[in-house]
Amino acid sequence: MLRDRIRFQPLLEKLCTADEAASLIQDGMTVGMSGFTRAGEAKAVPLALAERARQHPLKITLLTGASLGNDLDKTLAEAHVLARRMPFQSDPGLRKAINAGEVMFIDQHLSETVEQLRTRQIPPVDIAVVEAVAITEHGGIVPTTSIGNSASFAILADKIIVELNLSQPVTLEGLHDVYIPSRRPARMPIPVVTPESRVGLPYIPVPPEKIAAIVVSEKHDSSAAIQPPDDETNAIADHLKALLLKEVQAGRMGYDLLPLQAGIGTIANAVLHGFLDSPFHDLKMYSEVLQDSTFELMDAGKLTFASASSITLSAEMYQKVLPRLAEYKHHLLLRPQEISNHPEVIRRLGIICINTALEVDIYGNVNSTHVGGTHMMNGIGGSGDFARNGYLSIFVTKSLAKNGAISSIVPMVSHVDHTEHDTDIIVTEQGLADLRGLAPRERAALIIHNCAHPDYRDQLQDYFDRALTRGGQTPHLIEEALSWHQALREKGTMRT
Amino acid sequence: MLRDRIRFQPLLEKLCTADEAASLIQDGMTVGMSGFTRAGEAKAVPLALAERARQHPLKITLLTGASLGNDLDKTLAEAHVLARRMPFQSDPGLRKAINAGEVMFIDQHLSETVEQLRTRQIPPVDIAVVEAVAITEHGGIVPTTSIGNSASFAILADKIIVELNLSQPVTLEGLHDVYIPSRRPARMPIPVVTPESRVGLPYIPVPPEKIAAIVVSEKHDSSAAIQPPDDETNAIADHLKALLLKEVQAGRMGYDLLPLQAGIGTIANAVLHGFLDSPFHDLKMYSEVLQDSTFELMDAGKLTFASASSITLSAEMYQKVLPRLAEYKHHLLLRPQEISNHPEVIRRLGIICINTALEVDIYGNVNSTHVGGTHMMNGIGGSGDFARNGYLSIFVTKSLAKNGAISSIVPMVSHVDHTEHDTDIIVTEQGLADLRGLAPRERAALIIHNCAHPDYRDQLQDYFDRALTRGGQTPHLIEEALSWHQALREKGTMRT
Numbered sequence: 001m002l003r004d005r006i007r008f009q010p011l012l013e014k015l016c017t018a019d020e021a022a023s024l025i026q027d028g029m030t031v032g033m034s035g036f037t038r039a040g041e042a043k044a045v046p047l048a049l050a051e052r053a054r055q056h057p058l059k060i061t062l063l064t065g066a067s068l069g070n071d072l073d074k075t076l077a078e079a080h081v082l083a084r085r086m087p088f089q090s091d092p093g094l095r096k097a098i099n100a101g102e103v104m105f106i107d108q109h110l111s112e113t114v115e116q117l118r119t120r121q122i123p124p125v126d127i128a129v130v131e132a133v134a135i136t137e138h139g140g141i142v143p144t145t146s147i148g149n150s151a152s153f154a155i156l157a158d159k160i161i162v163e164l165n166l167s168q169p170v171t172l173e174g175l176h177d178v179y180i181p182s183r184r185p186a187r188m189p190i191p192v193v194t195p196e197s198r199v200g201l202p203y204i205p206v207p208p209e210k211i212a213a214i215v216v217s218e219k220h221d222s223s224a225a226i227q228p229p230d231d232e233t234n235a236i237a238d239h240l241k242a243l244l245l246k247e248v249q250a251g252r253m254g255y256d257l258l259p260l261q262a263g264i265g266t267i268a269n270a271v272l273h274g275f276l277d278s279p280f281h282d283l284k285m286y287s288e289v290l291q292d293s294t295f296e297l298m299d300a301g302k303l304t305f306a307s308a309s310s311i312t313l314s315a316e317m318y319q320k321v322l323p324r325l326a327e328y329k330h331h332l333l334l335r336p337q338e339i340s341n342h343p344e345v346i347r348r349l350g351i352i353c354i355n356t357a358l359e360v361d362i363y364g365n366v367n368s369t370h371v372g373g374t375h376m377m378n379g380i381g382g383s384g385d386f387a388r389n390g391y392l393s394i395f396v397t398k399s400l401a402k403n404g405a406i407s408s409i410v411p412m413v414s415h416v417d418h419t420e421h422d423t424d425i426i427v428t429e430q431g432l433a434d435l436r437g438l439a440p441r442e443r444a445a446l447i448i449h450n451c452a453h454p455d456y457r458d459q460l461q462d463y464f465d466r467a468l469t470r471g472g473q474t475p476h477l478i479e480e481a482l483s484w485h486q487a488l489r490e491k492g493t494m495r496t
Numbered sequence: 497m498l499r500d501r502i503r504f505q506p507l508l509e510k511l512c513t514a515d516e517a518a519s520l521i522q523d524g525m526t527v528g529m530s531g532f533t534r535a536g537e538a539k540a541v542p543l544a545l546a547e548r549a550r551q552h553p554l555k556i557t558l559l560t561g562a563s564l565g566n567d568l569d570k571t572l573a574e575a576h577v578l579a580r581r582m583p584f585q586s587d588p589g590l591r592k593a594i595n596a597g598e599v600m601f602i603d604q605h606l607s608e609t610v611e612q613l614r615t616r617q618i619p620p621v622d623i624a625v626v627e628a629v630a631i632t633e634h635g636g637i638v639p640t641t642s643i644g645n646s647a648s649f650a651i652l653a654d655k656i657i658v659e660l661n662l663s664q665p666v667t668l669e670g671l672h673d674v675y676i677p678s679r680r681p682a683r684m685p686i687p688v689v690t691p692e693s694r695v696g697l698p699y700i701p702v703p704p705e706k707i708a709a710i711v712v713s714e715k716h717d718s719s720a721a722i723q724p725p726d727d728e729t730n731a732i733a734d735h736l737k738a739l740l741l742k743e744v745q746a747g748r749m750g751y752d753l754l755p756l757q758a759g760i761g762t763i764a765n766a767v768l769h770g771f772l773d774s775p776f777h778d779l780k781m782y783s784e785v786l787q788d789s790t791f792e793l794m795d796a797g798k799l800t801f802a803s804a805s806s807i808t809l810s811a812e813m814y815q816k817v818l819p820r821l822a823e824y825k826h827h828l829l830l831r832p833q834e835i836s837n838h839p840e841v842i843r844r845l846g847i848i849c850i851n852t853a854l855e856v857d858i859y860g861n862v863n864s865t866h867v868g869g870t871h872m873m874n875g876i877g878g879s880g881d882f883a884r885n886g887y888l889s890i891f892v893t894k895s896l897a898k899n900g901a902i903s904s905i906v907p908m909v910s911h912v913d914h915t916e917h918d919t920d921i922i923v924t925e926q927g928l929a930d931l932r933g934l935a936p937r938e939r940a941a942l943i944i945h946n947c948a949h950p951d952y953r954d955q956l957q958d959y960f961d962r963a964l965t966r967g968g969q970t971p972h973l974i975e976e977a978l979s980w981h982q983a984l985r986e987k988g989t990m991r992t
């Protein structure tokens with residue numbers, strides 16, 4: 001059985017326990033681990049590391065693809081293992097440590113981390129820890145349900161720990177397309193020209209002698225806790241479908257649209273789910289994560305191909321998809337996140353990008369990360385990679401939060417992740433604002449009228465009207481611009 | 497003489513006066529004009545149009561490459577011709593009309609305008625007005641000192657007015673490289689792999705029958721009003737050179753560095769001028785505008801090649817360069833701004849990007865456009881195209897403005913054009929903050945210590961210290977974050 005999975009014989013000698021493998025990780029090291037949107041992370045070694053740190057404290061810099069599953073970020077944070085963490089996380093426990101200033105969190109565009117590593121602009125990865133379904137005849141590592149940054153971590157690290165996960169189906173092999181851009185100054189174009197373009201290898205190529213330890217595990221990926229669509233997410237999906245239908249009718253694209261990207265989370269998943277009931281067909285995705293909706297659309301014959309960096313499903317959908325992976329495989333491709341999120345490819349393909357905003361201001365600036373302007377939620381993730389370079393940059397949010405105490409449309413966002421230059425369309429359950437070709441004053445009128453909740457519309461209009469008396473390209477009452485956030489902090493509501 | 501310049505004989509019939517040509521422009525039209533950083537704009541037709549509008553009011557949407565010279569934006573604004581203007585301007589008169597809300601100004605990343613036009617996401621160009629040095633045997637248009645968006649305007653417009661400028665030297669012919677990305681969904685990689693890559697045509701290919709009028713003009717480009725380097729810009733240049741020397745010593749690049757980009761204006765020009773006295777050699781530029789410093793570096797044998805979208809020089813430098821253009825030509829290339837600023841190429845080449853900030857906050861967010869958070873200065877221009885995708889994103893500014901009443905380093909910028917995700921290095925005359933791989937709290941400590949003026953350092957540190965007590969990834973006192981701008985507005989100074 002193990003020989004089927006470890007096909008380069010000499011590596012069988014590297015089999016060891018998670019404790020033994022974790023002992024290779026020393027205090028002060030930079031460690032690059034697999035894992036992207038809670039899929040395909042190494043599961044046994046980080047746990048062993050946390051266990052050891054409880055007895056013998058140590059600190060590392062942890063780099064991953066994106067968020068880890070199985071509460072690993074929480075466990076590592078609680079064991080005080082993390083001095084530094086990049087480029088993304090989504091764990092409530094780690095979030096707390098980050099906001100307390102205990103963990104230095106570097107929130108990055110997901111396509112950029114390995115560029116900085118490759119050019120040694122950030123400290124090098126000492127050890128890579130990569131979950132795999134198999135090691136090939138020549139020592140190549142076959143990843144599991146995500147690629148993330150694993151390929152570059154493994155290629156750039158001095159040593160590699162492989163976690164061979166026997167619970168991950170071997171049918172995953174052949175799903176991956178590992179392409180690494182060549183080094184500058186002789187870098188060539190990335191040859192991806194359609195979501196289906198296969199341009200690399202189905203494994204991570206490394207010299208087998210760099211594999212210092214192999215640990216066998218059987219733990220499953222965490223399942224996604226996706227909320228089912230509700231009236232508001234359905235309304236958002238409807239507004240969006242109406243917009244895309246107008247694009248088709250205007251002759252800008254066919255009913256197969258352009259490739260779709262959707263950020264992780266309930267709203268984006270619900271929006272894609274809404275495409276089940278739409279006139280669009282032969283759709284393709286070029287995204288960073290594939291959620292339940294991808295497979296629903298495939299099963300319904302709506303979606304013909306999906307390229308991403310990971311697969312993150314609900315427990316129910318895992319049960320359905322994993323046994324039938326061989327069937328889906330011809331319609332799927334997993335890429336390094338550098339390629340799934342690469343500005344070059346996103347701009348070339350002309351992606352329709354759907355990402356979630358925490359709050360949006362009347363001029364279309366978007367906060368995706370910071371609650372109250374100060375406290376980190378998850379991170380910018382790939383939203384910037386896609387929003388900047390896509391054909392259409394769409395941000396979705398419900399117009400209210402916290403039972404109406406918070407308006408998601410505010411006079412000025414308390415933190416900017418995406419500027420007005422990078423936001424084409426804002427959608428709430430109230431309606432949609434198409435901001436293309438509009439100046440800030442025109443954007444404000446539209447966002448207030450179409451997207452704000454009626455409970456806050458007058459209050460926003462009043463702000464805007466008074467700001468207009470001061471003039472400017474982007475009128476504001478600078479002394480009042482963040483007063484809604486101040487009121488929320490002091491009185492618990494943005495309502496006046 | 498004219499037959500040397502208009503080599504497609506039937507077009508000689510299209511010769512007419514500026515007034516006649518301008519009469520093709522009707523009320524409500526969208527007009528795309530040549531011109532980028534005050535170089536190569538059509539000069540006679542816009543003047544005739546303004547003249548006519550004074551008698552017979554009309555409004556147009558005006559698209560250009562970037563800013564126009566010869567006070568044309570001012571003249572057009574004063575004649576109330578401009579209903580809408582995109583994607584950049586730098587004229588005090590137009591600025592006033594924009595901030596008064598009289599002209600709707602759409603401030604865009606310079607690489608993106610023609611993407612939106614090509615996909616008809618914004619209204620189509622009815623007429624293109626393009627300055628040329630010649631029309632080829634087959635009717636191709638040879639631009640002058642800039643390309644900007646001229647090629648796509650001409651290709652996409654129904655009609656073209658050519659302004660044949662006899663004062664522009666014919667030696668400009670052969671300098672241009674017109675490449676237009678193919679349409680989606682079949683777009684191929686842009687084959688530019690070095691600054692020297694020649695991938696297109698030396699003229700704008702159009703069906704000659706689209707050329708509706710040819711106007712002869714002799715007016716010169718406006719010369720740049722660049723201030724000479726001073727102690728502060730020299731200090732900024734020195735900090736930057738020390739940083740790049742460290743990059744070389746760390747083995748990240750050779751003494752030929754990676755291709756350089758520098759934004760328009762005095763500080764960026766002075767910084768490049770500083771490279772004259774540096775250990776770097778065989779430098780190349782991949783930029784959007786070439787200023788005096790480019791030719792100084794070439795004359796000194798420091799710079800071997802420069803690619804951009806325009807050439808904008810001081811009066812003195814024009815005198816020197818234009819007669820010797822044939823010599824420089826082998827070391828220069830002008831591209832459409834879509835290509836000079838294309839994310840795909842910028843990321844591939846790994847540009848060192850030097851742009852100017854209006855203000856920077858302690859976390860490294862940058863405001864490049866809005867005075868006091870509300871009033872437009874010029875526009876974001878190409879800074880976002882470069883800062884997002886380059887190898888190094890450097891922002892430079894003097895630490896003080898208005899005789900010390902303004903600190904360029906503030907607790908929170910009043911408008912965000914570039915988020916902390918896109919700013920690697922901040923430089924003032926005080927020093928340099930290398931923000932790569934740092935979390936916001938670490939960035940703040942460095943920016944305050946290294947970049948702020950001593951007059952404001954304690955005041956910034958005090959804000960940061962008090963913000964830290966509230967916690968968060970990006971600590972702020974939300975009720976006080978914009979109080980510096982409020983104080984400036986109310987009391988004329990940020991000093992407490």
